[in-house]
Amino acid sequence: MLNKPPIPANRPSIPIRWIVSDLDGTLLDSRQRIPPGLVRRIARFTEAGGAFTFATGRTLRSAMPYMSQLGVTAPVILFNGARIYDPVTGTYLTEHRLDPADVRRVMRLHEEDGAVRQLDLLLFHQERIFCAALSERVRKQMDKDGVVAETASPERMASLAGQATKLMLLGPESGLIRFRQAEAAAKLNTVRSESGLLEVLPTGINKSVALSAMIRMLGAEADDFAAVGDNLNDLEMVGSVRNGFAVANADPAVKDAAAHVLARSNETSALLDVIEFAESTWAPRPGLPRAD
Known part of the structure; x- marks a missing residue:
C-alpha cells in the first residue's frame, strides 16, 4: 500500500x-x-x-x-x-578509494581530539576491516554485518591509507557530532547509515x-x-x-x-x-x- x-x-x-x-x-x-x-x-x-x-x-x-x-x-x-x-x-x-590524505587527516583527528577519541575507528581495505581494538561496539557491529575485524597498530592502519575503501566511526552521538564539526573533517564526504555510526567515503x-x-x-x-x-x-x-x-x-x-x-x-x-x-x-x- x-x-x-x-x-x-x-x-x-x-x-x-x-x-x-x-x-x-x-x-x-x-x-x-x-x-x-x-x-x-x-x-x-x-x-x-x-x-x-x-x-x-x-x-x-x-x-x-x-x-x-x-x-x-x-x-x-x-x-x-x-x-x-x-x-x-x-x-x-x-x-573507488579514499584519498590517502583524507585517511591520515581522520586518523590524526581521532588521535588528538578527546571527544573523537571516544569513537571506534575502522578502516576498510579490500574485504578486510582493521581497528585499534575490538571493543564491544565493534564486536556488535561486526556480528550484525556477519564479518570479522582485525586489530592493527596505528602505523599499520596508516600504511593502508592509499588502499582504503572507506572509514567507519562508531560511538556516542556527541563524538560523531564533534567529528563532523571539526575543521579537519569539513571537506570529507561523510554519511550516516544508522544511529551511532558515521562513514567517510571517497570524494563524490x-x-x-x-x-x-x-x-x-x-x-x-x-x-x-x-x-x-x-x-x-x-x-x-x-x-x-x-x-x-x-x-x-x-x-x-x-x-x-x-x-x-x-x-x-x-x-x-x-x-x-x-x-x-x-x-x-x-x-x-x-x-x-x-x-x-
Missing part, C-alpha cells in the same frame, strides 16, 4: 524492470533476515522478467549471503557506492552516483528502475529516480525525497508493495504472478 499516488493518471505507465533495494532497515528485518514470503515473491518477480539487486553500505563478504539466498545475478552496489560488483563474473566493475561517491554508473553500464534508462531505502545513505539514490521509494520506517528526509512512501516497514516486508507496483507498470500478461 502506498501513501502517495502510485502512477499519476496524466502520464503513461513506464515499465519498471529493475528494483534496487537497500539492505539494513529496508529489505532486512530487525533480525537481519529476509522474510520467507518476501524471498518467494522476489523469486517470482525475477522469474517473470524483473531484476532485483542491492545498494548497500556493506562489504561483499557481508552482502554475499543475501545475494546467494536470492540468486542475485545483477550488479550489486557495495560500500555505499564505492564499488559495484558483478556476481556473474565475480569481479568489481568499479572501485554515494549510492546515487553508483546507480547512475550502473544504469549506463547496462544500457538502461533511469525510469526502468525503482530504488528503495530508509536511511540517510539512501537519500540521494531514492531522490534521483522517478520511482524512488521510502519504507514506512525511513528517515523523514528520505521520505521527503522519495516519490512514494510505503505504508509497510521493513518489519512487514515493505518490498512486497514495491514489487506489486513495478509489475503494475508492465503490459498485461496472462498468468502473471501477483503479490501474496
Whole structure:
C-alpha cells in the first residue's frame, strides 16, 4: 500500500524492470533476515522478467549471503557506492578509494581530539576491516554485518591509507557530532547509515552516483528502475529516480525525497508493495504472478 499516488493518471505507465533495494532497515528485518514470503515473491518477480539487486553500505563478504539466498545475478552496489560488483563474473566493475590524505587527516583527528577519541575507528581495505581494538561496539557491529575485524597498530592502519575503501566511526552521538564539526573533517564526504555510526567515503561517491554508473553500464534508462531505502545513505539514490521509494520506517528526509512512501516497514516486508507496483507498470500478461 502506498501513501502517495502510485502512477499519476496524466502520464503513461513506464515499465519498471529493475528494483534496487537497500539492505539494513529496508529489505532486512530487525533480525537481519529476509522474510520467507518476501524471498518467494522476489523469486517470482525475477522469474517473470524483473531484476532485483542491492545498494548497500556493506562489504561483499557481508552482502554475499543475501545475494546467494536470492540468486542475485545483477550488479550489486557495495560500500555505499564505492564499488559495484558483478556476481556473474565475480569481479568489481568499479572501485573507488579514499584519498590517502583524507585517511591520515581522520586518523590524526581521532588521535588528538578527546571527544573523537571516544569513537571506534575502522578502516576498510579490500574485504578486510582493521581497528585499534575490538571493543564491544565493534564486536556488535561486526556480528550484525556477519564479518570479522582485525586489530592493527596505528602505523599499520596508516600504511593502508592509499588502499582504503572507506572509514567507519562508531560511538556516542556527541563524538560523531564533534567529528563532523571539526575543521579537519569539513571537506570529507561523510554519511550516516544508522544511529551511532558515521562513514567517510571517497570524494563524490554515494549510492546515487553508483546507480547512475550502473544504469549506463547496462544500457538502461533511469525510469526502468525503482530504488528503495530508509536511511540517510539512501537519500540521494531514492531522490534521483522517478520511482524512488521510502519504507514506512525511513528517515523523514528520505521520505521527503522519495516519490512514494510505503505504508509497510521493513518489519512487514515493505518490498512486497514495491514489487506489486513495478509489475503494475508492465503490459498485461496472462498468468502473471501477483503479490501474496
